[in-house]
Structures are given as structure tokens and as C-alpha cells.
Amino acid sequence: xxxxxxxxxxxxxxxxxxxxxxxxxxxxxxxxxxxxxxxxxxxxxxxxxxxxxxxxxxxxxxxxxxxxxxxxxxxxxxxxxxxxxxxxxxxxxxxxxxxxxxxxxxxxxxxxxxxxxxxxxxxxxxxxxxxxxxxxxxxxxxxxxxxxxxxxxxxxxxxxxxxxxxxxxxxxxxx
Amino acid sequence: xxxxxxxxxxxxxxxxxxxxxxxxxxxxxxxxxxxxxxxxxxxxxxxxxxxxxxxxxxxxxxxxxxxxxxxxxxxxxxxxxxxxxxxxxxxxxxxxxxxxxxxxxxxxxxxxxxxxxxxxxxxxxxxxxxxxxxxxxxxxxxxxxxxxxxxxxxxxxxxxxxxxxxxxxxxxxxx
DNA sequence: GAGGGCTTGTAGCGAGTGCTACATATCGCT
DNA sequence: AGCGATATGTAGCACTCGCTACAAGCCCTC
Numbered sequence: 001x002x003x004x005x006x007x008x009x010x011x012x013x014x015x016x017x018x019x020x021x022x023x024x025x026x027x028x029x030x031x032x033x034x035x036x037x038x039x040x041x042x043x044x045x046x047x048x049x050x051x052x053x054x055x056x057x058x059x060x061x062x063x064x065x066x067x068x069x070x071x072x073x074x075x076x077x078x079x080x081x082x083x084x085x086x087x088x089x090x091x092x093x094x095x096x097x098x099x100x101x102x103x104x105x106x107x108x109x110x111x112x113x114x115x116x117x118x119x120x121x122x123x124x125x126x127x128x129x130x131x132x133x134x135x136x137x138x139x140x141x142x143x144x145x146x147x148x149x150x151x152x153x154x155x156x157x158x159x160x161x162x163x164x165x166x167x168x169x170x171x172x173x174x175x
Numbered sequence: 176x177x178x179x180x181x182x183x184x185x186x187x188x189x190x191x192x193x194x195x196x197x198x199x200x201x202x203x204x205x206x207x208x209x210x211x212x213x214x215x216x217x218x219x220x221x222x223x224x225x226x227x228x229x230x231x232x233x234x235x236x237x238x239x240x241x242x243x244x245x246x247x248x249x250x251x252x253x254x255x256x257x258x259x260x261x262x263x264x265x266x267x268x269x270x271x272x273x274x275x276x277x278x279x280x281x282x283x284x285x286x287x288x289x290x291x292x293x294x295x296x297x298x299x300x301x302x303x304x305x306x307x308x309x310x311x312x313x314x315x316x317x318x319x320x321x322x323x324x325x326x327x328x329x330x331x332x333x334x335x336x337x338x339x340x341x342x343x344x345x346x347x348x349x350x
Numbered sequence: 351g352a353g354g355g356c357t358t359g360t361a362g363c364g365a366g367t368g369c370t371a372c373a374t375a376t377c378g379c380t
Numbered sequence: 381a382g383c384g385a386t387a388t389g390t391a392g393c394a395c396t397c398g399c400t401a402c403a404a405g406c407c408c409t410c
Contacts, residue, residue: 001357018283023397035398037358045398097282104279107272107333108193117334125339141346148343151330152323158282159292164300168323171316172347176387198367210368212388220368357406367396375388380381 003041006031007055014052015094019101022049053102053116060095061123067092073133076173080146083128084169087154100158121147146173178216181206182230189227190269194276197224225287228277232291235270236298242267248308251348255321258303259344262329275333296322321348 013030014022024035024045031038042048067086073079086092099117106114129143136142149172153165188205189197199210199220206213217223242261248254261267274292281289304318311317324347328340 020283024399025396034359036360036400039399040357097279100275100279100282103330103333104272104275106335107275108195114333114335118336121331121334121336121339138346141342144339144342145324145346147339148324148327148331148347149320150327152325152327155278155326155330156296156323158278158289159296160281160289161293161296164296164319164322167316167319171313171320172323199369200366209389211370211390214369215387351410353408353410355406355408357404359404360402361400362402363398363400365397368394370393371391373388373390375386377384377386379383379385 001033001037001041003051006033006038006041007051010048010052011056011059014056014098018097019105022052024048050112053112056098057116057120060099060120063092063095064124064127068127069131072131075133075175076142076146077175079128079132080150080169080173083150084153084165087150088157096154096158100155121151124150149173176208176212176216178226181208181213181216182226185223185227186231186234189231189273193272194280197227228287228291231273232295235274235295238267238270239299239302243302244306247306250308251317251321252350254303254307255325255344255348258325259328259340262325263332271329271333275330296326299325324348 009031010027013027017026024038028035028038038048039045042051064086067089069079069082073082087096099120102113102117106117125143125147128146129139132139132142132146149169153169156162156165156168184206185202188202192201199213203210203213213223214220217226239261242264244254244257248257262271274295277288277292281292300318300322303321304314307314307317307321324344328344331337331340331343
């Protein structure tokens with residue numbers, strides 16, 4: 001059992017239980033080892049969380065790439081609809097819990113969390129720009145706009161105001 | 176010392192330290208009492224947090240009302256610029272930490288937190304619609320769109336990607 | 351087979367958590 | 381004055397937290 005073997009199991013546990021229940025003993029149990037060994041392999045909980053966060057960011061990026069539509073979309077509305085459908089789908093819920101916990105952690109003085117979240121936003125921005133319909137005046141600006149709307153809508157979903165999110169998308173990118 | 180006397184001091188403590196450090200003994204010390212008495216007055220920590228959250232939501236709504244521009248704005252761009260300037264100002268940072276912690280808490284299975292956050296979004300939406308410039312085709316839809324952009328931008332700020340937020344606003348509501 | 355590093359188990363420490371039992375103080379009311 | 385309700389202090393419980401001291405097992409090399 002090494003870091004590399006442990007990380008996927010720790011990631012699975014985090015996705016299922018969130019970061020708030022991520023203390024050493026439960027994580028160790030889920031990974032089939034002991035708190036003693038987690039500290040032996042990672043040095044400290046802080047380092048374990050750093051590596052876990054980075055590992056989860058990789059998984060998340062891969063999941064986005066797999067779940068989002070392939071190739072360029074045919075309209076702005078089609079693009080955002082497909083992205084929203086993906087992020088609202090059941091398999092994404094565990095990621096979203098971790099996502100908002102990361103955002104909260106970042107703004108609460110954990111610079112690594114903010115940096116990790118910020119990197120993911122960069123990835124999404126690049127992805128959007130590549131998958132926007134062709135022939136736009138300002139693809140970069142449009143991708144920025146769409147990212148803000150997507151994330152605002154996703155937050156509104158998270159707090160139970162999905163209707164606001166739907167209307168916002170409708171207005172931002174009409175048919 | 177009653178609930179009403181305690182709540183403002185507890186709110187001040189939460190704004191300064193965030194929810195993650197909100198355990199009974201530190202909060203009691205900050206409020207000049209003991210954990211024993213907090214439980215005596217509120218019954219349980221759960222009930223204390225419920226009342227504190229509701230109290231903080233009131234304070235937040237009042238702070239928004241005070242910080243945001245009065246009366247109708249002259250253009251969409253002026254409106255969103257003033258709102259962003261207010262939420263990005265130093266006195267708002269403590270609120271934003273609690274805000275993102277509430278969002279994360281809501282999506283992590285604390286229904287009260289989601290409900291409280293959702294209510295604040297309703298307040299902001301109504302506020303926006305009232306302060307938009309006059310004579311718009313679709314003031315409600317515009318307010319929805321603007322709310323999503325504001326919140327997406329605010330999250331991007333939170334994870335250290337303010338430049339993405341700025342460009343998104345520029346594109347969404349050009350001069 | 352003996353030594354020596356890598357890995358693992360057991361047990362515990364000190365601090366913090368929400369919460370409670372018990373005793374006391376304080377105050378208004380009759 | 382005495383009683384009962386409200387308020388408060390002291391001490392502790394059972395638990396979890398990250399982390400560590402100590403010892404034992406393991407496997408490779410000489």
C-alpha cells in the first residue's frame with residue numbers, strides 16, 4: 001500500500017462523505033488501513049489533504065471531459081444546455097458537494113483550496129471556448145460570460161433556487 | 176442575558192471567525208458567558224446555530240440594503256458595477272466567507288442552510304428588479320440574468336479568478 | 351543466520367467536542 | 381420570612397481529533 005494505491009480509495013470516500021467527515025480514522029477504515037499508516041505514508045493530515053485535493057481535481061477534470069458533449073456545439077443555447085444537463089446529472093452530485101466545500105474552504109483561508117478551485121475554473125473556461133459554436137465575434141468573451149452564468153446557475157441550484165437559474169439561462173442565452 | 180442579547184455577539188464572532196470555529200466554548204467566551212449558559216438559553220447547539228443563521232441572514236440583508244446604491248440605476252452596467260463594488264469591498268468579506276460556507280453546508284445536507292441561502296437569493300433578486308433602470312423590455316428576466324452573473328463572478332473572485340469575473344461582466348453587460 | 355532498513359500494530363496522549371448532573375445563587379411573590 | 385422559579389458556576393462524562401512512542405514483523409543483503 002502506497003500513496004498511489006491509497007489516493008483513489010480516499011477520493012472515493014471523500015466523494016461519498018464530503019470533506020467535513022474526512023478525519024483520519026474513518027478515511028483509514030474506508031481505505032482498509034489505519035490512521036497510523038495514513039500518517040506514515042503522507043506525513044501529516046495537511047499533506048494528505050493536499051494530495052487528495054489535487055487527485056480529486058484530476059478526477060473532476062476527467063469527469064467533465066467525459067460528461068460534456070464532444071466537439072463544437074451548434075448554438076450557444078445548446079452549449080449551455082448540455083453543460084447544465086451534465087452538471088445537474090446524478091453522478092455529478094458528489095463532485096458538486098466537494099466543489100462548494102472547496103470554494104468555501106478557499107475563501108476561509110485555505111489557499112490550496114482556492115488555488116485548486118481556480119485551476120478547475122481555468123480548465124472549464126478553456127473547454128468552453130473550444131466547444132462554442134464556430135464563427136462567433138468574440139469566443140473568449142462569450143466563454144467568460146457563459147462560465148459566470150453556469151456557475152451562478154449552479155450555485156442557485158445548490159441553494160434550492162433552480163427556477164432562478166433556469167430563467168437566468170433563458171435570458172442570457174435565448175434560443 | 177437572553178437570546179436576544181447573545182445573538183448579536185455570536186453573530187459578530189461568526190463574522191470574524193467563520194462557522195468552522197463556531198464551537199460552544201469559544202463562542203461563549205466571545206459573548207462573555209459559558210458553554211453551559213449557551214445551551215441553557217438555546218437548548219442545543221443545533222438550535223443555537225439555527226437562530227444564529229437566521230439572525231445573520233437578517234444582518235446580511237440589512238448590509239446589502241445599506242451598501243447597494245439607492246434608487247434606480249441609469250444603466251445595466253452601472254447597476255452591476257455598483258453591486259460588484261459593494262460585494263467586493265472590505266466590509267463585505269466576512270459576510271462572503273459565511274455565505275460560501277452556507278452554500279457548502281446547504282449542498283452537504285443541512286437543509287436549513289440551503290433554505291436560508293435560498294431566501295437571501297430571493298431578496299437579492301427582488302432588490303435587483305427594483306433597482307434596474309426603467310423602461311426595460313423584461314426587467315424580471317434581466318434581474319435573473321444579472322443575479323446569475325453576479326454570483327458566478329463572486330464565486331470566481333472567491334477562488335482567485337477575478338479577471339475571469341471582470342471579463343464575464345464586461346461581456347454580459349457591455350457599456 | 352545476523353543485522354538493518356522498511357512497514358505495520360497497539361496503546362496512548364493532550365486537546366477539544368457537545369452535553370449533563372448537581373449545587374448554588376438570585377429574585378419576585380405571597 | 382419562606383417558597384419556587386429563573387439563572388449561573390463547577391465538574392465531569394463519553395467521545396473524537398491529529399499525532400506519537402514503542403515494539404514487533406517483514407524482507408533484503410552480507
